[in-house]
Amino acid sequence: MGVARATSTAPEDGAMGDAGEGAGAPAGTLDGAMLRRALGGFATGVTVTTALGPDGRPAGFTANSFTSVSLEPPLVLVCLGRGAASYPVFAQADGFAVNVLSADQQEVARVFATRGADKFASVAWGPRETGAPVFRGVAAWFDCRMRERIDAGDHVIVIGEVIGFGRAAAAPLLYCGGRFAALDSGVRLSVVARAGDAILTREDGRGLRLPTAAAFGPADDPASLSGLIARWCEGAGRPTPLHSFDEPDGAHRVVYAVDADALRPSGPSWRATPVAGAADAMACPLEVEAVRAALSRAVRHRS
């Protein structure tokens, strides 16, 4: 498939080749695949933009190039490839509708990005004022009167004036790095890493902090919890859940425990802090009260 972010980023781009910070391509020698991957670094929602054809049959395409432009008057735009199957319909339509897909509409996105699929059979829809189809279950929709079509390279920028709209509380479907994605659920993962009487922590003036990451793995991602554990703890066993609590900002923290043969904290801020027993752990300044409970529990568990 390929969500048509103008320069359609196909899912197989998901490997996200890393051009590296500061790696720039000089003028005239741009690598198309690298450019698509870099453009995929900008996360977006996913839309299916629809219009009614001259034969009364609806047409639509998956795109993440939707952008709001102006409030007075209310204008939005979406970019459409000249080679798209639905291009002829949009080249003459008097109006169109933008369907902002919700997190559970991945399949709709796929169908409308596939040539030849029986697109409108796969979703419940009804026509809006312009005649363009609006889908059931979308996160938001905009019914638009066609204002302007602007040629721009291999695409056309379609600008419409919003004449009707609606939204639901549904979480939106996201597209980033060539993959569908969803909004963060607000879960943070931490680990109490222990070796002998030492616990790996960071002291940053606000208290002791545990190694924390937003994702659990994979182990070869140095920013994940598994990656931290692999980097710092020689011979570490599998982390086991130890404690969980809600943080003041609403995030939910799950604390794991891992036993390691050796702690090798690297970098200037992390260090192995000796914690002889529960009394010592309780005497440490801790980032939040709940981390004190986690450490205390970890120490009790060991002794």
Add this chain to the structure above:
Amino acid sequence: MGVARATSTAPEDGAMGDAGEGAGAPAGTLDGAMLRRALGGFATGVTVTTALGPDGRPAGFTANSFTSVSLEPPLVLVCLGRGAASYPVFAQADGFAVNVLSADQQEVARVFATRGADKFASVAWGPRETGAPVFRGVAAWFDCRMRERIDAGDHVIVIGEVIGFGRAAAAPLLYCGGRFAALDSGVRLSVVARAGDAILTREDGRGLRLPTAAAFGPADDPASLSGLIARWCEGAGRPTPLHSFDEPDGAHRVVYAVDADALRPSGPSWRATPVAGAADAMACPLEVEAVRAALSRAVRHRS
């Protein structure tokens, strides 16, 4: 502040008033605040777009209206309000750079969305070929030669040809519903809810499933784990972490245990399944092997 998604969605819009699915505003009577909220239902990354002023001083603005347009030639666009402080610079600049912010650059987004702030003092940057500043630590950047400025209502659509770009593996900052956000970390939360000899599960033909949610709370969100527990388990204590494992699709599952005075599964699919002991739990068809381990552990823990 207000990330300038053309129709600048301010954070206080975050309450996300729900126009309701199918609620449409008829032509000519569009409510601006409602329209902004609906437009905010489309999630995006966040950029700071920069250019060099005629006096040699850099200018920049926070925007989420960045869109890739064409690959042949490589064109991108960004929308800028006519009233923006940096508008005069972009109205005559020969080039500009788009900085796609990473998840840890919320503060950069805020500073460049604030009038009068000493913007470029807040971030490490260097000029690219067009002279436009590119920031350190961005998820991606695009250095662009100005191609066209198109008037569109209260904004101007700035189209540039990409002459240099780069990207890093950094996770992007997101903006949705008037708030900054991040990509989902792929963590799923489940609970083994027990009362007497019953465990709350769902049997869907593929095996027993545990109550699962993407977010832990709040308890008044029926789709969160806390919400499920509140709805189904009278007198439930605080859930405690029990088990965790990686799912076949790469998601990480954390399983909690909760003891309840009474289980009240509602809806057609959930039910309280009697589990007399470990042997019975092991005899159940389970969605994945690791859930069997979690149930088995929960049963052992009780007896």
